[in-house]
Amino acid sequence: MVETASSFSRPATSPFERLHKFHGGLKLPGHREVSAARPISSAGVPPILVLPLQQHIGAPAECLVQPGDTVYKGQLIARQVGAISAAVHAPSSGTVTAVEARPVPHPSGLQAPCIIIKTDGLDRYQDSESTALDYSRLAPDELCVHIRRAGIVGLGGAGFPTHTKLGCGKHKIDLMLINAVECEPYISCDNRLIQERATEVIEGARVLQHAVQADNCIIAIEDDMAAAEEALRAALAASKATDIKVTRVPELYPSGGERQLIRILTGREVPSQGFPADIGIICQNVGTAAAVYNAVIKQQPLLSRIVTVTGDGVVQQQNFETLIGTPVSHLVAAAGGYAQDVERLLIGGPMMGYTVPSDNIPVTKTLNCVLAVSREEMPAPPPAQACIRCGKCTEVCPADLLPQLLYWYARSSNHDAAQDYDLFDCIECGCCAYVCPSHIPLVQYYRHAKSEIWLKETQTKASDIARQRHEAHLNRLARIKQERAERMAKKKRALSNDDGSSDKKKAAIDAALERVKQKKQQANTLPKNVENLTTEQQQLIAAVDKRRQQNDEPE
Known part of the structure; x- marks a missing residue:
């Protein structure tokens, strides 16, 4: 009860x-008695470590290694980007074999960029002194x-x-x-x-x-x-x-x-x-x-964490000191493997956790529990029925929200109304879904609505940035056009203004003509050092002088 x-x-x-x-x-x-009674055991060093670049809220870390690089335990392999981000370190020594997308613990089941390390079993620090x-x-x-x-x-x-x-x-x-x-x-x-x-x-x-x-x-x-x-x-x-x-x-x-x-x-x-x-x-x-x-x-950087492996679906329920990046399959094997009647695998607890389709995912910094359940232990929920407006969800909501209204608004994609009723104050604890007599997966509706709102805000922000850049481009073109027009107008005004400047211009033209005349006279001066020229060279020079004289004669 x-x-x-x-x-x-x-x-x-x-x-x-x-x-x-x-x-x-x-x-x-x-349901903690069995796992809490046993001491923490080490999950050991797995053959492969899979380290997502984003194991935190905020921007993903920036990868600093490439395939083929040798890394040591505790070495920085991805640095934080921005204020809300977190660095990633190598949990053990080995060789980077790939930087690629791999499945990660997430309700969506999607892949994310990960650093793959093939461990050498030595667990070596680059600098063991601290x-x-x-x-x-x-x-x-x-x-x-x-x-x-x-x-x-x-x-x-x-x-x-x-x-x-x-x-x-x-x-x-x-x-x-x-x-x-x-x-x-x-x-x-x-x-x-x-x-x-x-x-x-x-x-x-x-x-x-x-x-x-x-x-x-x-x-x-x-x-x-x-x-x-x-x-x-x-x-x-x-x-x-x-x-x-x-x-x-x-x-x-x-x-x-x-x-x-x-x-x-x-x-x-x-x-x-x-x-x-x-x-x-x-x-x-x-x-x-x-x-x-x-x-x-x-x-020492954050290299490992304690993970509870529990549920009737595993042979031995226990807590393990686990290196970040350890595959969940390796962790389950450390717990004796799966029991015969295993039905589902969850990451997290039964209230706020989520089902994953495979154990081919890594342990991350935030993963605190691997729950393998049998069908008797956690039977599949029956099909959802219509809301009967009983109000039980409102009675148990620890955030003092109105889950029923949030459900209707989320289901109808009325995101503005959902936000008006403090959708983002929902902590997704699952109390409302737990007591719902209609078995409505309320938390899933809330998560979907939040994701849609975040996606819309991201797209709106991107479109706003694009619009601002386009407007800035148009303003820059208009400014350049206006500046060019102002320069042309200034030149026209300078040419049309007759305030005695025409005499100055005429004098400048005459001076330029005089300089040209002087250059021509200099060109007509007798050449020097021509005493020892051959007959053929003298004839070429005479021909050039004749052409110059012809060009200087008026038509």
């Missing part, structure tokens, strides 16, 4: 320990440079470049929020990360707090993550960090959403189409905090 919840509270002991409520939400079964940094001596903008060079993006799923999100001085931040609320079923990678590497999480949180100069830092964790909470509190006590607090929040989906978690902990609302930094808060995933620790303290 699905439970809904809209409020909860606890005794307040500090400004950020009183819990607030957000609209809607669902109480879902966890010096630990004292982040407390670095200015915030210097910390952002280290984070940017490491190619770190949000590891919770959105993939926003971390250095851009931090801002580093652009906003006044009073709270750094580390999100360890793993609310979606099946996913347990953050849980295991905290249990085994709590110190890295704490130190990464301190680096992030220093980078934004926040007075407070909270690590939010779910009620059902008791072992992870214990590890966090032990590491926090050992670090003697008094300005970092661990706060439990109820197990309610999607309390791990950025806007929902901020609402729970602070009571503040992120503005529509705005960012948490607008209200003085920066929210980062717990995996991102650990990656920042490695980037700043150990000076």
